[in-house]
Amino acid sequence: MESKMAMTKKTAYETVSEHGLSYWLVLAVLAAVTGIGFLAAYYMEHNGHYVTGMNNQIVWGLPHVFAIFLIIAASGALNVASVGSVFGKVEYKPLGRLSGLLAMCLLVGGLGVLVLDLGRPDRLITAMTYFNMKSIFTWNILLYTGFLGVVGLYMMTMFIKSWGQYTKAAGTAAFIWRFVLTTGTGSIFGFLVARQGYDAAILAPLFIAASLSIGTAIYMLVLMWIYKSTGRDLGDEVMTRLKRLNAVLAVATLFFVAVYHLTNLYITQHHGVQGFILVSGSVYTYLFWLGQVLLGTLVPVALFWSPSFTGRSSITAGALLIILGGFSMLYVVIIGGQAYPMDLISGMQVTSSFYDGEIARYTPSLPELLLGLGGVAFAVLATLFVVKVLPFVPQSLADQSEA
Amino acid sequence: MSQVKVEFHQADLSKRKLLKAASLGGAALAVAPGIKLFQAAHAKPDGQPVTDKNRWGLLIDVNRCADGCNDCVDACQTENGWGSGSTDEQNSRDDQKAQWIRKVSVKDPQTRREFNMPVMCQHCENPPCQDVCPTGASFQREDGISMVDRHICIGCRYCMMACPYKARSFVHEALSDQRAHQPRGKGCVESCTLCAHRVDKGKIPACVESCQHGAMLFGDLNDPQSPISTKLASIPSRQLREDLKLNTGVRYTGI
Amino acid sequence: MNIRLRKLLARFLLFSVLSGLGLMSMNLVYAGASEVLSGSRAASLDSCVIPDTDDMRRNHMELLFHKRDQTMRQGIRTYGDNEVSLNGCIACHAAKDDQGQYIPVNEEGQFCQTCHVRVAAKLDCFDCHRTTPETN
Ligand code: SF4
Ligand code: SF4
Numbered sequence: 001m002e003s004k005m006a007m008t009k010k011t012a013y014e015t016v017s018e019h020g021l022s023y024w025l026v027l028a029v030l031a032a033v034t035g036i037g038f039l040a041a042y043y044m045e046h047n048g049h050y051v052t053g054m055n056n057q058i059v060w061g062l063p064h065v066f067a068i069f070l071i072i073a074a075s076g077a078l079n080v081a082s083v084g085s086v087f088g089k090v091e092y093k094p095l096g097r098l099s100g101l102l103a104m105c106l107l108v109g110g111l112g113v114l115v116l117d118l119g120r121p122d123r124l125i126t127a128m129t130y131f132n133m134k135s136i137f138t139w140n141i142l143l144y145t146g147f148l149g150v151v152g153l154y155m156m157t158m159f160i161k162s163w164g165q166y167t168k169a170a171g172t173a174a175f176i177w178r179f180v181l182t183t184g185t186g187s188i189f190g191f192l193v194a195r196q197g198y199d200a201a202i203l204a205p206l207f208i209a210a211s212l213s214i215g216t217a218i219y220m221l222v223l224m225w226i227y228k229s230t231g232r233d234l235g236d237e238v239m240t241r242l243k244r245l246n247a248v249l250a251v252a253t254l255f256f257v258a259v260y261h262l263t264n265l266y267i268t269q270h271h272g273v274q275g276f277i278l279v280s281g282s283v284y285t286y287l288f289w290l291g292q293v294l295l296g297t298l299v300p301v302a303l304f305w306s307p308s309f310t311g312r313s314s315i316t317a318g319a320l321l322i323i324l325g326g327f328s329m330l331y332v333v334i335i336g337g338q339a340y341p342m343d344l345i346s347g348m349q350v351t352s353s354f355y356d357g358e359i360a361r362y363t364p365s366l367p368e369l370l371l372g373l374g375g376v377a378f379a380v381l382a383t384l385f386v387v388k389v390l391p392f393v394p395q396s397l398a399d400q401s402e403a
Numbered sequence: 404m405s406q407v408k409v410e411f412h413q414a415d416l417s418k419r420k421l422l423k424a425a426s427l428g429g430a431a432l433a434v435a436p437g438i439k440l441f442q443a444a445h446a447k448p449d450g451q452p453v454t455d456k457n458r459w460g461l462l463i464d465v466n467r468c469a470d471g472c473n474d475c476v477d478a479c480q481t482e483n484g485w486g487s488g489s490t491d492e493q494n495s496r497d498d499q500k501a502q503w504i505r506k507v508s509v510k511d512p513q514t515r516r517e518f519n520m521p522v523m524c525q526h527c528e529n530p531p532c533q534d535v536c537p538t539g540a541s542f543q544r545e546d547g548i549s550m551v552d553r554h555i556c557i558g559c560r561y562c563m564m565a566c567p568y569k570a571r572s573f574v575h576e577a578l579s580d581q582r583a584h585q586p587r588g589k590g591c592v593e594s595c596t597l598c599a600h601r602v603d604k605g606k607i608p609a610c611v612e613s614c615q616h617g618a619m620l621f622g623d624l625n626d627p628q629s630p631i632s633t634k635l636a637s638i639p640s641r642q643l644r645e646d647l648k649l650n651t652g653v654r655y656t657g658i
Numbered sequence: 659m660n661i662r663l664r665k666l667l668a669r670f671l672l673f674s675v676l677s678g679l680g681l682m683s684m685n686l687v688y689a690g691a692s693e694v695l696s697g698s699r700a701a702s703l704d705s706c707v708i709p710d711t712d713d714m715r716r717n718h719m720e721l722l723f724h725k726r727d728q729t730m731r732q733g734i735r736t737y738g739d740n741e742v743s744l745n746g747c748i749a750c751h752a753a754k755d756d757q758g759q760y761i762p763v764n765e766e767g768q769f770c771q772t773c774h775v776r777v778a779a780k781l782d783c784f785d786c787h788r789t790t791p792e793t794n
């Protein structure tokens with residue numbers, strides 16, 4: 001413990017500069033993908049949403065999956081910082097700055113996608129000036145903006161020496177804010193009482209668990225990439241801690257997923273939509289069992305936990321799979337939940353020109369995908385760029401035994 | 404005369420100018436031709452705001468709603484300029500085109516009984532669309548009619564997620580062939596307005612007027628003497644999804 | 659201290675003069691323009707529904723905002739030949755082409771568009787509102 005304290009105290013942060021061309025190359029690619037995302041948004045906006053796969057039945061499509069993915073990932077990425085300053089785990093402290101930065105960048109990326117998909121993005125000012133305080137959506141807008149402020153302050157307490165004493169307080173505020181934010185995001189769906197797929201309080205804790213898991217995975221990937229490309233030391237102790245943490249979080253997510261589906265199976269009214277997702281053989285069934293459960297949870301947990309996988313590539317693979325799993329989960333919840341028809345009159349079969357009683361069809365279109373990827377690219381680009389300008393990353397995270 | 408005066412009198416302009424303005428065009432407004440007064444006692448005086456004294460509603464008799472008839476839907480399209488009532492939305496796929504009202508065919512799988520009913524915005528008293536709308540664009544007039552304020556709708560579609568009846572449509576492309584009284588446009592959400600523009604002039608909604616089978620009755624739910632209220636008091640009727648307790652303005656009988 | 663104050667004053671003065679000039683030039687723009695098109699009904703009338711045309715030029719948007727909320731939220735409607743509303747504006751100001759067909763008021767060179775282009779104000783109304791009088 002003593003030695004750890006000592007190590008933390010003298011953690012030296014330094015801007016990232018000692019890298020080769022590949023770092024610039026990655027930045028350039030990310031910038032290009034971001035640019036294409038903007039172009040895609042402009043294309044959708046200019047023509048109208050008819051150029052997308054979205055329609056009057058599936059009104060929230062791929063952009064919303066990406067946006068919500070990034071938003072909850074943002075909240076989760078802050079986790080590493082929280083563990084350090086709120087729970088006083090000193091060994092996490094050097095990781096805090098990057099964690100806060102990543103959180104902010106992911107959030108901005110997610111909000112960007114959300115806003116650019118609006119029918120009238122030109123009315124952003126309207127969204128900022130007319131508030132309906134009854135709407136959970138409004139609360140989310142406030143929560144997101146506030147998150148940026150709170151995390152920003154928290155970061156400043158880490159950067160400005162004389163503010164150091166407030167780190168814990170600011171960290172705690174950010175920690176609480178983050179939970180509220182993810183609860184709020186989950187509640188966007190929880191409030192849709194009419195849709196059988198969403199009418200569940202469990203969605204909020206499920207979103208929190210998933211956010212922690214996804215956020216940690218993204219954090220590990222970014223951390224490993226920065227250290228690899230700069231040749232800085234990243235010890236196995238740090239990575240082992242992180243991957244173990246991620247495994248626990250992934251299992252917790254799976255637990256809430258199970259609770260969500262089991263409780264719904266008790267509610268007779270919800271049998272239909274549960275059957276649709278769990279056994280019907282639709283694309284959502286495959287995404288659920290293969291994407292979310294098997295590849296997105298069980299495999300990475302094994303990769304993170306089993307002693308037979310030790311290398312960095314197994315961590316990379318595991319983290320990527322966690323991301324895939326989280327994405328599948330959101331796709332199943334957001335799109336699958338809309339695809340299953342709502343009850344109009346219980347017990348009756350209905351048909352109409354407006355697709356009543358039918359499973360709604362949705363084929364994501366290229367511009368939607370590009371817009372979503374643009375958001376992701378922006379988040380990573382911003383992170384990788386800012387660490388070049390400001391000292392966010394410790395010079396070394398080598399194992400203590402070596403240090 | 405009085406018509407023009409009320410128009411602008413709260414704006415930052417001197418009233419005198421407006422009085423002069425009124426003299427220009429007032430005379431033509433005195434009588435509006437072709438208006439059917441359906442409830443003389445409750446017709447809103449011109450120039451007065453709607454109030455919560457009225458709550459407009461519909462009673463739909465599914466036993467009268469005829470198989471294969473699409474008159475109410477056609478009438479709505481013509482009246483409000485969507486679907487066949489407009490040359491727009493050529494690029495949108497069928498599942499992207501707006502539908503303010505639709506005929507739903509219902510079958511009871513146990514008894515094999517079949518019937519039809521038109522479904523449109525149910526003009527909920529506690530509208531979920533309004534609860535979720537971030538900007539307040541989804542709103543309700545004093546007289547219970549639910550609408551979208553297109554001037555502040557940002558096209559987030561959250562209201563569409565929230566509406567239990569799929570009453571709302573999103574406009575997926577630019578439009579140009581709107582009706583003068585019914586603005587519609589790309590990127591905003593829209594739905595049945597209960598023909599507010601007609602109701603304000605003392606007329607009944609286009610769908611109700613068009614129904615040859617007497618399946619739809621329009622009226623004031625707040626007036627116990629109105630035909631719709633007396634009917635509702637004497638026969639069994641239902642709300643769609645009554646489990647959600649939205650107290651809809653549109654009611655169905657015969658289900 | 660004194661110098662700072664003087665500097666501040668000078669800056670303020672400069673600002674006022676400049677913005678005053680700006681506003682005046684706006685006025686010139688407004689005053690110089692008459693976009694009433696021959697062939698539109700407006701061309702045959704002495705004045706707009708508000709006799710002070712300059713006032714209308716400068717404040718029509720306020721009037722329209724006010725009217726829009728009245729119509730939409732309160733159901734206060736006007737109708738007939740001299741409808742005082744956006745539809746009324748269009749009915750009176752739309753010009754016709756050689757075939758006698760109405761030209762949309764937001765097309766280049768037409769009543770609304772010309773002025774809005776000149777002052778670089780986005781013409782938002784016609785994303786949703788009809789741009790020609792309805793003929794029937
Ligand atoms: S039926 Fe739908 S759109 Fe109409 S008021 Fe109710 S929730 Fe809103
Ligand atoms: S689409 Fe428009 S009306 Fe619907 S919730 Fe969003 S802002 Fe409100």
